[in-house]
Amino acid sequence: MSTETESTLAEPSGAWVSARPTRMVEVLQRLVGLPFLVREHWDLVRTSLRRDLSARFQGTILGWAWPIVQPLVMFAIYFFIFTELLQQKIRDLPENLKALMGVYMFCAMVPWSALAESLGRGTTVIVDNGNLIKKLVFPSELLPLNTVLASLTMMLFGVGGFVLAALFTPVWPRPGPLYWIPVLVVVQGLFVYGMVLFFSTLQVFLRDTIQLVGMATTVWMFLTPVFWSPELLGKDLEPYLPMIHANPAYHMVSAWRATLMGDVVVPSGVEVLHPAVVVADIPWHIGVLALWALGTYALGYAFFVFSQRRFADEV
Amino acid sequence: MTSYAVEAEKLGKAYRSYGRPLRRVGEWLTLGRYKGHHEFWALRGIDLALPRGSSLGLCGANGAGKSTLLKVLSGTTAPTEGRYRIQGRAASLLELGAGFHMDFTGRANIVMNGVMMGFSRRELEKKSPEIIEFAELGSYIDEPVRTYSSGMGLRLAFAIAASVDPDVLIIDEVFAVGDMYFQKKCVDRIYDFKKRNRTIIFCSHSLYEIRQFCDLALWLERGEPRALADSIFVTNEYAAFQRQHIGAIEEAVRAAHPPVPGLDQKRPEDMPSIVDARIYRLGTDEECYQVATGDSIEIRVWWKNPRPSETPIQIGIAFMRGDMTTCGGHATHFQGLELAGPAGCLVLRAPNLRLLAGQFLVPVVLFDGEGVHRYQDYLMPQNLVVRAYTKEVGLFRLDLAFEERELALPAPAKPVSAASSTRA
Numbered sequence: 001m002s003t004e005t006e007s008t009l010a011e012p013s014g015a016w017v018s019a020r021p022t023r024m025v026e027v028l029q030r031l032v033g034l035p036f037l038v039r040e041h042w043d044l045v046r047t048s049l050r051r052d053l054s055a056r057f058q059g060t061i062l063g064w065a066w067p068i069v070q071p072l073v074m075f076a077i078y079f080f081i082f083t084e085l086l087q088q089k090i091r092d093l094p095e096n097l098k099a100l101m102g103v104y105m106f107c108a109m110v111p112w113s114a115l116a117e118s119l120g121r122g123t124t125v126i127v128d129n130g131n132l133i134k135k136l137v138f139p140s141e142l143l144p145l146n147t148v149l150a151s152l153t154m155m156l157f158g159v160g161g162f163v164l165a166a167l168f169t170p171v172w173p174r175p176g177p178l179y180w181i182p183v184l185v186v187v188q189g190l191f192v193y194g195m196v197l198f199f200s201t202l203q204v205f206l207r208d209t210i211q212l213v214g215m216a217t218t219v220w221m222f223l224t225p226v227f228w229s230p231e232l233l234g235k236d237l238e239p240y241l242p243m244i245h246a247n248p249a250y251h252m253v254s255a256w257r258a259t260l261m262g263d264v265v266v267p268s269g270v271e272v273l274h275p276a277v278v279v280a281d282i283p284w285h286i287g288v289l290a291l292w293a294l295g296t297y298a299l300g301y302a303f304f305v306f307s308q309r310r311f312a313d314e315v
Numbered sequence: 316m317t318s319y320a321v322e323a324e325k326l327g328k329a330y331r332s333y334g335r336p337l338r339r340v341g342e343w344l345t346l347g348r349y350k351g352h353h354e355f356w357a358l359r360g361i362d363l364a365l366p367r368g369s370s371l372g373l374c375g376a377n378g379a380g381k382s383t384l385l386k387v388l389s390g391t392t393a394p395t396e397g398r399y400r401i402q403g404r405a406a407s408l409l410e411l412g413a414g415f416h417m418d419f420t421g422r423a424n425i426v427m428n429g430v431m432m433g434f435s436r437r438e439l440e441k442k443s444p445e446i447i448e449f450a451e452l453g454s455y456i457d458e459p460v461r462t463y464s465s466g467m468g469l470r471l472a473f474a475i476a477a478s479v480d481p482d483v484l485i486i487d488e489v490f491a492v493g494d495m496y497f498q499k500k501c502v503d504r505i506y507d508f509k510k511r512n513r514t515i516i517f518c519s520h521s522l523y524e525i526r527q528f529c530d531l532a533l534w535l536e537r538g539e540p541r542a543l544a545d546s547i548f549v550t551n552e553y554a555a556f557q558r559q560h561i562g563a564i565e566e567a568v569r570a571a572h573p574p575v576p577g578l579d580q581k582r583p584e585d586m587p588s589i590v591d592a593r594i595y596r597l598g599t600d601e602e603c604y605q606v607a608t609g610d611s612i613e614i615r616v617w618w619k620n621p622r623p624s625e626t627p628i629q630i631g632i633a634f635m636r637g638d639m640t641t642c643g644g645h646a647t648h649f650q651g652l653e654l655a656g657p658a659g660c661l662v663l664r665a666p667n668l669r670l671l672a673g674q675f676l677v678p679v680v681l682f683d684g685e686g687v688h689r690y691q692d693y694l695m696p697q698n699l700v701v702r703a704y705t706k707e708v709g710l711f712r713l714d715l716a717f718e719e720r721e722l723a724l725p726a727p728a729k730p731v732s733a734a735s736s737t738r739a
Contacts, residue, residue: 017390018398019327044430051416051427058418135409136431137390205339309393312386313330 027305031298037139045142045149052150071110071158075165078105103172104277106162107260108226108253111184114155115192115249116217122147122196123203123210130315140311141304144196152189162260176262180282184255187290191248194296197304204307204314224249248292255285320483320514321371321388323363325397327538328383329354357383358538361397365531367482368512372525372546374553375535381518382487384535385409388516389485403482406432408473410487417461421452421471424460428475442478449500450474470497477504483514522550526706547672551702555674568633568678572689587620587628589693590658592679597666604697607704608712611666616679616693619658627684628654632663634699635676642670642710648686669711672703 030037038045057063079102125143126133133140159181166172203209224247237244244250257277264277331352333339338351358380365371373381386392388399389407414431415424425446429439447456450471452463460468486505505528508515519525525532525546532549534542542549578586596603597611606612620628631646645663647654654661676698681691703712 014400014402016398016400017394019394019396041430041433043434043436047427047430047436051419051423055416055418131410132414132431134386134391136414137407138431138433206336208336312392 022306022309027302030305031301034141034301037141038145041139041142044138045145048142048146049149049153052146053153067154067157068161070154071106071161074109074113074158075102075106075162078102078109103261104229104257104264105227107257108224110155110158110162111188111252111256112221112224112226112249113158114151115188115252116221117154118148118151118192118196119199119213119217120210121151122192123199123213125196126200126204126311127207127315133315134312140308141197141301144200144304145193148189148193148196151192152185156185159260166260172261174262176259176277176279177282178259180255180259180286183286184252184259187286187293188252190297191252191289191293194293194298194300197300198296199300201300201304201307204311220247220249223247224253226253245288248289251285251289251292255282255289258282258285318366319364320367320369320402321363321365321399321516322401323361323388323397323399326361326363326384326387326394326399327356327359327396328380328387328392329356329395331355356395356538358387358535359396360539361533362540363399363533363543365514365516367402367514368509369531370509370515370517370529372529372532372550373516373518373535374520374522374525374532374550375541378537379535380538381535382409383538384533385485385487385516385518401483405483405485406476406479406481407485408476408487409485415460415468415472418459420459421450421456421463422447424471425475428472429478432475432479434479446471446474446478449477466497470500473497473501473504477501481513483516484508485516487518488520522554523708526550547704547706548702551672554672555700567635568680568692569689572680572682572687572692575683575688575690578690585621585626587618587623587626587681587690589630589679589681589691590617590619592616592677592693592695594677594695594697594699597664604695605700605702606668607702608668608671608707610668611664612668613665614663614677614679616661616663617659618654618661618681620654621657623654623656626690628690629682629684629686630654630661631680631682631686633678633680634670635678636673636710640710642675646680646682646686648682668701669713670701671707671709671712673701673710675699675701 053067057066060066062069081102122144125147126140129140129143132138132143162172163175163178166175199209199213225244226249254277258279258281261277263279331354333352341349342351361384363371373384375381383392385407386409387394388401389405389409391407391409414428416427419427422443425443426436426439429442430436434442450456450467450473452467452471455463455467460471463471484505505515505517509528515528517525517528529546531543532546532553533540534549534553542552592614593602594604594612594614595601597613603612614632616630616632618628618630620626629646629648629652631644633644634642636642647661677695679693679695680689681693682689
């Protein structure tokens with residue numbers, strides 16, 4: 001049995017490992033093969049995820065209460081700020097809608113923080129784990145995956161907290177179609193993973209990346225209707241609507257809002273471009289986000305795979 | 316199916332160095348037309364073919380490329396040219412404890428470290444008791460690794476790594492750390508691997524270790540292979556090379572013996588001198604400078620002395636190792652020999668040369684009649700290279716031998732009482 005096949009993957013057995021650059025076919029194989037890779041290394045993924053999460057609370061007094069306390073406090077702050085302090089445009093709204101602005105912000109803030117956290121922590125994940133990359137042979141794409149999964153898990157604590165609050169307290173009368181949650185988590189995860197793969201690779205070669213990503217994330221947050229609502233701001237925004245719709249994060253937060261809040265009925269007499277939270281729009285939002293996700297994943301992972309062989313030399 | 320466990324063809328690794336990050340951006344923007352980096356070859360032209368069950372030791376100075384080769388073969392860094400392949404499962408121990416998480420217990424780290432190495436959790440749960448026993452951490456296994464001493468951390472790390480049972484084991488100088496007891500455990504484990512016909516690639520600054528563990532040795536110098544052969548041969552060559560400081564030795568010889576006073580005022584053609592000096596196999600005319608311990612050689616020195624009555628002479632021959640150790644000095648006046656006449660040939664016979672491996676300089680010194688002042692120092696055209704095809708260490712093979720006898724333990728000596736010792 002003479003194996004003349006060439007492989008650039010780690011742990012070669014009987015296959016020649018050579019200096020030639022990664023071929024396009026291999027990149028495609030890797031793009032498709034990621035789920036299998038994750039399954040093969042499931043124990044590693046699971047252990048790292050558990051380690052990542054418990055490391056955050058290791059040695060703290062509240063321990064695992066922290067991931068629940070954090071979003072609750074955040075929720076309380078938004079609720080207070082947006083219902084009591086900020087009166088601007090919302091002033092014109094009827095009392096019932098005004099009171100719900102806190103919920104509206106919260107439902108977007110939870111997925112947005114997961115995205116921002118993944119980008120912030122994920123961009124440096126390869127460089128920070130240089131010690132592992134240089135000394136151990138393992139699929140390094142699992143490092144950014146781990147960051148994304150950890151952020152998503154934290155996000156689910158927030159989502160869970162909201163759902164419980166909606167079901168058992170008068171804060172919000174009824175949650176929306178919650179069955180969309182798993183779909184949303186997967187699509188958002190893929191979208192963010194693609195970006196993190198791209199930026200963590202870039203960070204290896206260009207250490208300014210993390211600074212740029214940090215700034216861009218802040219700008220992006222204000223361009224995304226997290227703290228504002230294009231619909232509620234009224235007719236002035238109409239010319240900008242295509243731009244807003246071109247933002248994948250708009251679709252992400254809109255899908256989450258509709259999923260968690262259900263249809264929000266706009267009272268008659270209030271002039272809006274489009275009702276802010278519409279359950280019927282969820283498939284459209286998720287669909288657009290999924291296209292973006294496939295794009296970032298393909299681009300990010302391809303860049304990662306092409307550059308992977310040089311990680312150990314650069315970190 | 317090839318019988319080689321590890322093969323490499325023209326393997327090389329170059330690192331790129333960019334003076335400043337902007338140069339890299341420049342390369343990207345010009346699509347590589349602008350070259351902002353320079354390449355440094357850490358490794359080049361490595362050809363290997365290791366049969367299953369063999370063991371290869373790497374020796375060479377710091378920065379010779381030993382670690383780079385191990386990194387390339389273990390797959391953590393990609394080669395820049397050439398190719399290699401490994402049959403079977405390879406495990407590398409490049410650094411003990413890479414990936415330990417300080418806030419978690421030793422037990423948790425076994426699982427976390429193990430899955431990084433490609434084990435499944437189930438495998439690890441099965442192996443855990445064995446690992447814990449080998450690491451000898453006792454109740455500390457359930458304490459955070461942060462609280463461990465460095466020795467304990469190393470024990471745990473090695474225990475995890477040692478539980479891997481790979482076909483090819485790649486180790487980077489891990490024995491340099493830890494206490495003697497720990498080192499012994501590691502060494503035992505490595506021997507165990509060898510016994511089970513596993514292939515080992517191993518790097519060490521200790522030539523002794525390489526001789527002990529390895530059948531083959533590769534001597535690297537500035538990233539290039541200088542010798543790849545039997546480990547005893549290569550380590551000897553390397554040791555000899557390390558000891559080479561010819562100029563320093565000449566200086567030392569001159570300093571030890573002051574020149575005859577007023578030598579420069581005398582006419583050179585009247586002065587005694589050494590015409591030639593060479594080393595031969597004993598009793599033959601075969602010149603030889605590469606010998607083995609136990610070989611028989613003779614050194615012939617041709618001299619002339621136009622005015623023997625005015626300038627009586629003596630001749631000394633020394634064996635000096637490159638690190639300036641004089642391993643033996645022989646002179647005619649020690650033996651009361653007289654070198655009479657205007658010319659002659661002096662022979663120093665050395666049947667059964669006892670020198671062990673090394674490279675030796677053989678300076679020949681022409682003394683005055685008293686053996687104090689020097690007329691001339693003459694250096695042999697080549698150094699004498701001795702190869703030892705055994706694992707003996709030291710300078711000489713002494714006339715010693717082991718044997719086993721069935722003897723009773725001697726009666727214990729009377730203990731010295733405390734009172735008498737204080738009085739003394």
